[in-house]
Amino acid sequence: MNISLTVEQEQIIQDVRAFVEEEVRPFATHFEEQQALPKDLIQKMAARGYLGATFPKKYGGLELDPITYGLFTEEIGKGDSNTRGLITVHVSLAGECILKWGTREQVEYWIPQMVQGKKIGAFALTEPDVGTDAKSVQTTYVKDGSNYIINGRKKWISFGDIADFFVLIASNEGKVTAFIVERERKGLNTSPIPGLLAGKASHIAEIELNNVVVPEANILGRLGAGFTYVVNTALDHGRYSIAWSGVSLAQAALEAMVSYSRQRSQFGKKLRTYQFIQGMIADAVTKTHAARSLCLRAGELRKNGDPEAIIETSLAKYYASKIAMDITIDAVQVHGGNGCYNKYPVERYFREAKILEIIEGTSQVQQEIIAGYGIKKYYTRRES
Amino acid sequence: MELKGKIRNFIEENMTIYDDEAVFADDDNIFELGFVDSMFALKLVTFIEREFAIQVANDDLVLDNFSTVDNITNFINSKVA
Ligand SMILES: Cc1cc2nc3c(=O)[nH]c(=O)nc-3n(C[C@H](O)[C@H](O)[C@H](O)COP(=O)(O)OP(=O)(O)OC[C@H]3O[C@@H](n4cnc5c(N)ncnc54)[C@H](O)[C@@H]3O)c2cc1C
Numbered sequence: 001m002n003i004s005l006t007v008e009q010e011q012i013i014q015d016v017r018a019f020v021e022e023e024v025r026p027f028a029t030h031f032e033e034q035q036a037l038p039k040d041l042i043q044k045m046a047a048r049g050y051l052g053a054t055f056p057k058k059y060g061g062l063e064l065d066p067i068t069y070g071l072f073t074e075e076i077g078k079g080d081s082n083t084r085g086l087i088t089v090h091v092s093l094a095g096e097c098i099l100k101w102g103t104r105e106q107v108e109y110w111i112p113q114m115v116q117g118k119k120i121g122a123f124a125l126t127e128p129d130v131g132t133d134a135k136s137v138q139t140t141y142v143k144d145g146s147n148y149i150i151n152g153r154k155k156w157i158s159f160g161d162i163a164d165f166f167v168l169i170a171s172n173e174g175k176v177t178a179f180i181v182e183r184e185r186k187g188l189n190t191s192p193i194p195g196l197l198a199g200k201a202s203h204i205a206e207i208e209l210n211n212v213v214v215p216e217a218n219i220l221g222r223l224g225a226g227f228t229y230v231v232n233t234a235l236d237h238g239r240y241s242i243a244w245s246g247v248s249l250a251q252a253a254l255e256a257m258v259s260y261s262r263q264r265s266q267f268g269k270k271l272r273t274y275q276f277i278q279g280m281i282a283d284a285v286t287k288t289h290a291a292r293s294l295c296l297r298a299g300e301l302r303k304n305g306d307p308e309a310i311i312e313t314s315l316a317k318y319y320a321s322k323i324a325m326d327i328t329i330d331a332v333q334v335h336g337g338n339g340c341y342n343k344y345p346v347e348r349y350f351r352e353a354k355i356l357e358i359i360e361g362t363s364q365v366q367q368e369i370i371a372g373y374g375i376k377k378y379y380t381r382r383e384s
Numbered sequence: 385m386e387l388k389g390k391i392r393n394f395i396e397e398n399m400t401i402y403d404d405e406a407v408f409a410d411d412d413n414i415f416e417l418g419f420v421d422s423m424f425a426l427k428l429v430t431f432i433e434r435e436f437a438i439q440v441a442n443d444d445l446v447l448d449n450f451s452t453v454d455n456i457t458n459f460i461n462s463k464v465a
Contacts (some may be wrong), residue, residue, distance in 0.1 A: 103442050135422075223446035229445055232426040307398075307430040310423060369423065372400055379402075 001313030003296060011069045016072050019048065020079035028080035029342055031201035035194070038080055044313035045086075046117025050076075053091050055099065059107075066302035067172075070295055077248025082201035084245055089158045090114065091235040094167045097178070097230050101221040106180065110165070123234055124154040124207055132170070132365055135227050136280050139209065141170040141177060145189045148219070150179065150212045160205030162193045167234065167276035168207075169226050178220040178230035187212040198351040205263040232337040236310055238360040239317040240302065243295050244261040246320025250288040253324070253331035257284060260335055260344075271334065280330040284355055311373050318366035319358035328353040391456050394431055398424055410453040425450060432456070439465040 005013070023041060031037055045051055052114060054069050055061025063073060077084040098110050098121075113119040130137050139152025150170050168181045181188065187210040223232045258281060261272035271277050294316040303307035317355070328350040332339035339346050357363045388410065395414060399406065400421045401444045428450055438460070444462050449459040 101442055101445065222444060222447075224446040224447060226424045226449075228431070232422055236426060263398065305430060305434040307427045310427050310430065372421075375389045375402055376398075376400070 003067055005068060005071075009064070009306065012062060012067030012068065013071050013075060015048065016050070016152075017111070018074045019050075020075055020083075023035065024076065024083050025047060025079035026346065028082075028345070031080060031082055032348070035192075035200050035205065037086060037201050038209065041083070042086065042120070042287050042367045043081075043117050046079055046115070050087065051117050051120075052092055052095070052111070053087060055091070055111055055115055059111040060109070064298075066240065066298065067299040068239070070299045073244040073250040074251065074321060076111060077245045080201075081245065081249070081348075081355075083291075084204045084241075084248065085199060086120075088238060088241040088245065089123055090121050092241040093123035093234045093373065094165075096237040097123075097167060097234040098180070100233050101178075101225075101230055101298075103217075106220065107219070110180070112182045117185055119164040120162060122157050122159045122160060123238075124157045124166040125231060125234075126162065126167040128153055128155045128206075130171035131339050133361060134231060135176060137168040137169050137171045137176065139168070141172050141179065143172075144195070144213070146216050147213050148179065148216065150181065150209045150214065152209050154207040154209075157190075157205050157207055158199065158202045160207055163190075163191050163203075165202060165206065167220060167230070168209075169231060173297060175224040176231070177223050178226040179214055180218045180220050181209075181212060181214055185214065186214045198355050233249060235360055236313060240295075240313045241287050241374045242360045243298065243313065243316035243320045243380050244324075246324040246353070247288065247292050247295055249324040249349050249353050249356070250284070250320070251325045252293060253328045254281075254288050254343070255351075256346050256349070257327075257331040260338075271306065277334060280334060284327045284330060287327060291316070291320040300306040311369070313359075314366050316367050317360065318363055318370060321353070324353040324356055385465065387458075387460060388453060388457050390435065390452050391460075394428070395453065398427060408453075410457075412453075413451045414453075415451055428431060430454070434444065436460050436464055 023044060039175050047247060049062040052059065052061030053072055057061065057063045064356060076087060095114055098106055110119060116120055118215060124136055127138055139150065141148045141156065152170065154213045157294050164183050166181045168179050170179060189208045190205040193206055260280065261277050262270060264271050298309060298312040298316045301312050327345065331346040333352050335344055335346050338344050341347065399419045401419050406419060408414055408417060408419060432438065434441055448455055450456055
């Protein structure tokens with residue numbers, strides 16, 4: 001697989017790596033303690049174009065192709081999952097679906113401001129009683145002259161507490177529609193959700209909508225096309241981002257595991273010399289390489305606009321999040337007591353990995369999709 | 385291959401129904417028949433964009449455009465015309 005990058009792409013990856021080393025990784029625990037990403041960090045990311053990583057250059061974005069965007073996501077995710085989460089939500093979920101399905105007015109209004117960090121976007125699909133069965137959202141919209149009135153509640157919305165607008169999914173008798181809803185709309189309130197396992201600095205919030213009025217011009221896509229087109233587009237991009245996030249946690253945990261095993265001694269010998277420890281390292285190396293290969297393949301297909309990209313992205317998301325969980329568990333194990341202590345990053349990786357198996361379609365949903373694909377594709381009519 | 389044939393092939397390869405006997409006419413609504421799921425719709429859009437070098441955008445999101453072999457064919461013809 002050819003992943004040779006141009007000088008410009010290589011430069012972007014080097015820049016983001018240096019940025020993460022300087023501004024993100026050393027502060028990841030601090031962000032969690034503060035339960036917030038600093039505003040100036042977000043502005044620094046905007047100044048570098050990161051908040052428009054994949055958006056066209058004509059709107060000020062970096063226009064990264066899928067492979068470079070994947071490598072970019074990996075670099076950020078190795079430093080801090082909350083910071084990476086901002087990119088996932090703002091760029092891959094909210095941004096990509098506005099770019100794909102927005103009217104020209106919507107694109108020209110929102111995208112440049114998103115690049116500049118003047119408007120932060122979030123994606124509001126999940127509700128207290130509706131998660132996986134996303135088609136059944138209970139938040140409602142009704143037409144009122146040339147406006148729509150929205151009522152309902154959204155839950156677990158990443159960056160929901162600081163977002164300037166939401167791509168929000170609502171239903172009218174089963175006709176699911178996406179709306180762009182600005183924070184300042186009357187009747188919209190957000191409240192942070194404390195006490196989370198991870199994503200503690202991701203400003204995760206609940207949203208309440210009480211008779212929120214939005215004009216027709218705020219419909220994203222078409223009336224009734226919200227699930228099939230907008231949600232699916234957002235989740236497809238989100239899955240691609242989460243797949244690379246899995247690789248980033250796997251890689252970070254692998255590096256931590258190897259480094260610790262080379263430094264720590266027991267019974268007068270380095271941990272790395274013990275076969276049971278080597279078994280965990282071998283599995284971690286193999287699984288990380290395999291997951292990265294799946295991500296690169298999905299990236300290549302996405303770059304070529306190949307319809308197979310959608311299923312390959314699902315596969316990459318399923319596998320990368322699964323092995324991120326496996327490897328972060330083993331990284332904690334290799335660290336022993338220190339692995340359970342937040343002065344070492346592996347306990348954070350371990351908590352963050354679990355989230356990846358739940359968001360953008362749980363692992364069970366991915367299995368169902370992948371099984372359906374396999375049952376169709378690998379059927380041979382031979383009798384034996 | 386003629387346009388209709390290409391579209392039919394694509395649908396048949398990606399149907400989420402595993403019955404060998406499943407058949408549909410050119411004017412059957414494949415979504416209503418339950419032959420395809422909602423992820424198929426996005427895949428179909430990607431297929432149309434790549435195969436026929438056209439952009440499917442906001443204005444085209446009239447659900448009927450993609451519901452039958454005939455409608456998909458008409459839609460593509462209208463875009464490439
Ligand atoms: C940190 C974090 C951030 C999030 N950010 C966002 C966000 O920004 N925007 C947003 O809209 N949502 C967000 N979510 C919500 C997330 O997308 C949902 O939690 C997820 O879709 C699962 O829905 P649920 O929690 O309601 O679980 P449920 O749907 O109730 O699922 C519970 C369990 O049942 C399984 N299950 C459900 N249906 C089936 C089935 N048909 N077959 C087999 N198993 C099944 C699931 O796999 C899961 O294991 C976030 C969640 C977290 C934890």
